[in-house]
Amino acid sequence: MAERRNDPQVYPLSQSYNYSTDFNVKRDEESAFRKQDEIHRNYNASLNVTRDEGSDSIESDEIRRKKRLKFLAYFVAFVVFQTGVIVLFSLTVMKIKTPKFRVRSITFDHFEVRTAPNPSFNFIASVEVGVKNKNFGTYKFQESKMYFSYDGMPIGEAFVPDGKAGWLSTKKLKNLATVLLSNNLPSNSQLGNDLNSGVLKLNAQSQLSGKVTLTFMFKKKKSTNLNCNITIGLADKAVREIDCN
CATH class of the missing domain: 2.60.40 (Immunoglobulin-like)
Structure with a gap:
């Protein structure tokens, strides 16, 4: 009777896991997230700058408008004052009375x-x-x-x-x-x-x-x-x- 041999069973080795590749993928994803976050922040900042510039422009226009109105008011007041002076001068100083x-x-x-x-x-x-x-x-x-x-x-x-x-x-x-x-x-x-x-x-x-x-x-x-x-x-x-x- 032939002798039975107990040879160890050989199992195929599974493919080894590539940790380096997975790390690189995660790093790329994190980098992409950071870039997106940075882009988002820059976009918000640009919006704020645009809003500030628009607000400053509106305020500047308002200041100029108020200055023009103030100048116009001063000019009208000056004209009225000069007219009053001329009328008063004509009715008093320049009016010749009979002695x-x-x-x-x-x-x-x-x-x-x-x-x-x-x-x-x-x-x-x-x-x-x-x-x-x-x-x-x-x-x-x-x-x-x-x-x-x-x-x-x-x-x-x-x-x-x-x-x-x-x-x-x-x-x-x-x-x-x-x-x-x-x-x-x-x-x-x-x-x-x-x-x-x-x-x-x-x-x-x-x-x-x-x-x-x-x-x-x-x-x-x-x-x-x-x-x-x-x-x-x-x-x-x-x-x-x-x-x-």
Whole structure:
């Protein structure tokens, strides 16, 4: 009987696992993930930059718009202010007003009154007049005469010299001598009654011609009139009232 041999059974060897290849694959995958993550972050960053740039651009446009509006507001305010100044200047400074010519006072150096038999009066007086200039420029006037009357009849006159009234001031002309006589009055006048009443009313009229000069360049002719009613108290030999129109 043949001897049975116990030879060991031979199994085929399985293929060995390649660890190096698997490591490389994982490394590549991780690298790819990192690249994708980096790309994603860069994309988000670029979006943020774009948003910031857009926001900055909008803010810059808004700032420029506000500056333009502010400049326009300043310009309009300046134009309105200049217009107001010009209008105010035209209505005040450049508007030429007529000077006022008035009798300021009268004093008597000689005072004589008769009531009978022939009513009469004889006055030697010193008159002070004023030329009030309300303009922002000088008023230069020529010489003139002032005429006195009683009941519309002339009784005397006074010489008014030339002169100049400064801007916004009054030029006073003093000691204008005059003689007031009733010799030329008609016999049927009311003089006797007025003298007996103790009050005598006279009238003074005159006119000045001259020029107003503004800012040393603009000149305009201006005439001013004097028309004053004078009330004289015969008892106290003085002027009681001067009323000028």
